[in-house]
Amino acid sequence: MECDGHLNHEILDIISAYELCIEQHKEKIAHIRTDIIYNNLSILSDVKRSEEIYQSKLSGLQECMTKKTVRMKSMFDSIVNDLNGFKTYKLLILQSRLQIPKRNITRKERYLYQLEQVLDKPVQFLICLKKTSIPRITFIPDTLSFSLSFEMNRVGAIKLLGEIQITETGKRQIRNEQLLELMHTPVCVLEKSFTVIGAMLVRHISCVTRDLIWISDPYGRIILTNTTGDPLHIVNNTISYTGGHSVTREGNLIFIDKYNNINKLSLDNKTCITLIKNTDPWKADCLFSSPSNGDLIVAIIRYDTVKNMYSDAKVIRYNSKGQQMQVIKHDNTGQKLYKFPKYITENHNKDVIVSDLNHGVVVTEFGGKHRFSYMGPPSGPRLSPLGVCVDALSNILVSDAKSQNVQMIDKDGHFLSLLLTKQKINVSGGLDYDNRDHLLFVGTTDHNRRVDVYRYIKRKDYLIDDFND
Template sequence: MSHDYLSIQKHEQKFEQIANAPVRFLSFIEKNRLPLIRDTLYLTQHCWPSLNEKIKMKDLIKLLSELQITDTDKRQVKTVSLLKMISTLVLHKSVTVKGINRVNHISFVTSDRVWVSEDNDLILVNTEGDTLHHLTDVNCKWGGHTVNSSCELLYIEKDGNVKKLSNDNKRISTLIKRRTMWRPSCIYSSPINGDLLIASMYIDGPPGWGTWKAKVEKYHQSGKYKKTIMHIRKGQKLLDQPMYITENHNGDIIMSDWIQGVVVTEQSGRHRFSYKGHPPGPLLKPCGVCSDALLNILVCDDISQTVHMIDNNGSFLSFLFTEQLGIVIPMSLCYDDKTHLLWVGCQNNDRVLVYRYIVRQYSLTSPWNYMSSTIQ
């Protein structure tokens, strides 16, 4: 069953990638012997060939090449309504990553492969722990890499430039060149609009005596600068030492800051809330951060050595992990939106643990509902 499930996932991912590129999608259909399409509907002459002519596949491809497939809000709500949290976490898999001593950060590629980093080492592994690719000229002490919608790796190299590795792992190019004293610390590619979110910081003043300054910059996926987010309001800084950055499904920007805790802003940059821990416990010292399909925010805490779960308005929900579950010092998190599995990296070993705490729920109120939910 597991083998068949993974096989279905691979076909689904391949289909979705093709479906988001109309030309490739229609070419794919043509290769599978799609019957010749004849015009049977009333269409304007400005858009379609004459009604007396057959519509050729190449003409159809040309006419539909501008189509883009997007998820509507209604579809998102429907998907979320089918999900629920379970009371006990279930260990799905344990992956040992050879060549590292801890897992600083995880970037999801597909359901069977992820990028894992430790300081200057960035490794692509599959669910069996096999090393598929290895980079060393990187600065991944924290959240220094991400994967875009084209499955291309974006990472911060040692000199502060942002590099892009092609999805076949053969070509490296410079996407954003560092030109100031600001040094990028973490990066994230938005699956919503493709924008890049890059948090940077520097010490203003002599070493040991200066103060930290930090900001978040938005870039187009092509590397063109768009916007800077730096202050809550005039005179009040938003960040001190941002270490990890991600985005919630509602568009909120989520940052893990060693001093400020979890800092959340709207897409526009307006500050929504900051979460600094769950009283009466000590202040949060956050590391890796992610969000799940239910809009919950998960953050690793270096003090309590567990994972805090809060809702999308900053209210504490629960501690997600305990030492009994095999998580000793959680460092990094990555949530898979397709399988609803949570990947967790530890600070004290070379393992990535994969857990399930969200499952699909189905309504059995009628045969039709049962059939619909089964098909979905």
């Protein structure tokens, strides 16, 4: 009995240790189940489709190689026959060259004999010269040389084989378009709502994680908060009434201070350094840190003190060290692209997207060439743009002050839908998309400082079935 009790006690200890281990590693286990396994199934599904395509291409390639092999064999046979023929021809020429001198010698001997017979008879000698045709010695060229070298054959073969192209491929990458899709309609599902304690009106949002975001209000404060609304850190004296802050790919806050300098906050929120100093009369108005390469994209405006108004605007790209790399200001016809840029972001294809109060949503490619400007849906009212961001499928989202909704357009500027048709809210301008968990954060003027979190993109649910077929 004591032995059984001791054994049961050991089993309970093992079970407790196992449960403790599960609890300690539940996040890793969830990550493996929800992300790693799903992505690997997607890769396998993609490999299966690619295998069918490559099998078809391989069959065509094999057929093509067979035809070329037959053609090459015919070519080589023809070359061998020609070589044999040339050898025979060469031999005949050599033989004929031996016969020609022999005939010439015989003719010359006969001619010389005739001359010797009449040398002492002048008249007969002259008659002999007149009647006898002197044989002309024609030039006989050197031995005819012809060679079809092995090098010529090898070059031809290499040229034929060179038509077969094999493309090296790197590690297989899974695109979001293969994993994700819009929910039907699309349906925008409200996941949660929370009020940021201490904030007054959410003007801009920058996601750090699904549970941590930076928000700014019109009173010069940028607040780090969790999704329960608790303020964790506050940065004061900033330009915070538009898109004046962003988060780097490492998680650092980049923001514009009240002196229009661009600063970077350390990950522990204790140290702040200045990346770019203000250069009057230009003032930084909004910025975005590129997650792909760490570039800093800044929209700046110029204030005319004589006319007492903003007179010019442009977008500047800096590298991660604060060095200027590019200036975007005009379109292809020389017209100014921007007047009042207030929010800025970057698409997954490196397009720069600016929300401009006068010019709508202005999109330029990575090289600075103007692609399009979006002013609203074809049959709808003119857009009054506020916050702007992009989702995982490269769609552009912009909050509209006029319709109090979020418009979704594709990466080429075509209107897709209004996202919040079933929700009655008043957008405040704050807008950001979390690409890790595919959540849309929308700032509202309801209760002054509320943030709504929506989901309208889901994972494709047929990957496993496709693979098992």
